[in-house]
Amino acid sequence: MEPDRRDVCPRCGLFLQACGAPDLCASCFRTPPPFIRHRSAGVYDGLLKRLILLFKYGDGEALGRELALFAWEALREDELLWRGAECIVPVPLHRRRQRKRGFNQAAVLARRLSDRAGVPVLEGLLERIKDVPPQAGMKSAERRRNVVGAFRVRRPKEAAGGSFLLVDDVYTTGSTMGECCRALLRAGARDVRALTLARVPP
DSSP states (O other): OOOOOSOBOTTTOOBOSSOSSOOOOHHHHHSOOSSSEEEEEEESSHHHHHHHHHHHHSOHHHHHHHHHHHHHHHHTTOHHHHTTOOEEEEOOOOHHHHHHHSSOHHHHHHHHHHHHHOOOBOTTSEEEOOOOOOOTTOOHHHHHHHHTTOEEESOHHHHTTOEEEEEEEEESSSHHHHHHHHHHHHTTOSEEEEEEEEEOOO
């Protein structure tokens, strides 16, 4: 399995078809997301998709280590993603969903990336306060409405003035990442960037 090396939108990380100097995609040009940069290691398809599903619903810890290493090798040289990042923050699950699954896949990835990058993890800084329906199958507008107000910063003093790297497994429309980012910015974060294992193709 190889990471996707295509050019990307420098803001949201959309994989671009055309070669040459990457520019903002049409969506970011119209409405830039609140994070300053997002990158995925690959497209949510084929083997990578199967491994992520097995990670989430099967042997999470063991497979999570390998997937985090895959993401690190793919994205370690992206200076704009890593430079200045002070803490890694996993996107939280609602406590009921985490109890059912037994672990938070984003936290597994965050801890393994922290080991590689030497950037500390701040687990528990963000909290999911709404147990919203699963996003799968929803259209973009429905996804945005579904997560509005779903997250809060539990310790605002730790967010104030900080530069954070949000970590999750899959980026679909950016609704979840965007809402987490807005919560951090409202708490006084200086900037937020984001990393995911895979991005759902448009």
